[in-house]
Amino acid sequence: MVRSGQLVSNIRHKLVRSSVERASPRKLECTHWQKRFSIAIRQYVQFQRETRLERFVWIPTLFAIGLAIVYFISQAREQKREAREQAEYWQKIRAMDYVWYVGEHPACKTGNSVLCFACGSNNLRVERLMQQTYLRKHYCGRCGTSLYYSTEV
Ligand SMILES: [Zn+2]
Numbered sequence: 001m002v003r004s005g006q007l008v009s010n011i012r013h014k015l016v017r018s019s020v021e022r023a024s025p026r027k028l029e030c031t032h033w034q035k036r037f038s039i040a041i042r043q044y045v046q047f048q049r050e051t052r053l054e055r056f057v058w059i060p061t062l063f064a065i066g067l068a069i070v071y072f073i074s075q076a077r078e079q080k081r082e083a084r085e086q087a088e089y090w091q092k093i094r095a096m097d098y099v100w101y102v103g104e105h106p107a108c109k110t111g112n113s114v115l116c117f118a119c120g121s122n123n124l125r126v127e128r129l130m131q132q133t134y135l136r137k138h139y140c141g142r143c144g145t146s147l148y149y150s151t152e153v
Helices: 002-015 019-023 032-051 058-095 098-104
Strands: 124-128 135-140 146-151
Touching: 058 135, 058 146, 098 146
Parallel strands: none
Antiparallel strands: 124 135, 135 146
16 A cells, blocks of 8 residues: 555656646545546647647548448438339239239149149149238148239239
């Protein structure tokens, strides 16, 4: 305790020699690191005052604004691209209707029904696709292959 106290006071006398420092008794209780930190802050403020760095504050400000603009533009582009891909996907799904299926797999047509082109089963099942697409998926009940799509009635 005595040694560390001596160390603090030694450093204090070596590095800080302001009258404010000596006038305040509470400052004596500061630890070594608090002391060093306050000195660093003071030196930084002094340095700023001498070099007048605030003249150049527009450089990081402009940089930050530029970064923000680039970020928002790329974000907007990404969203647009995703929306377009979604639209194209659903358009493609919509085009795969019963007529398309019969045209694609004419051998699968039997009477007024169709067979699964993958396994030949006539066990067809229907599932609603949801996601506000109002589409139904017709798939094979045996192998699970998606066959064609129709709009909800
Ligand atoms: Zn099948």
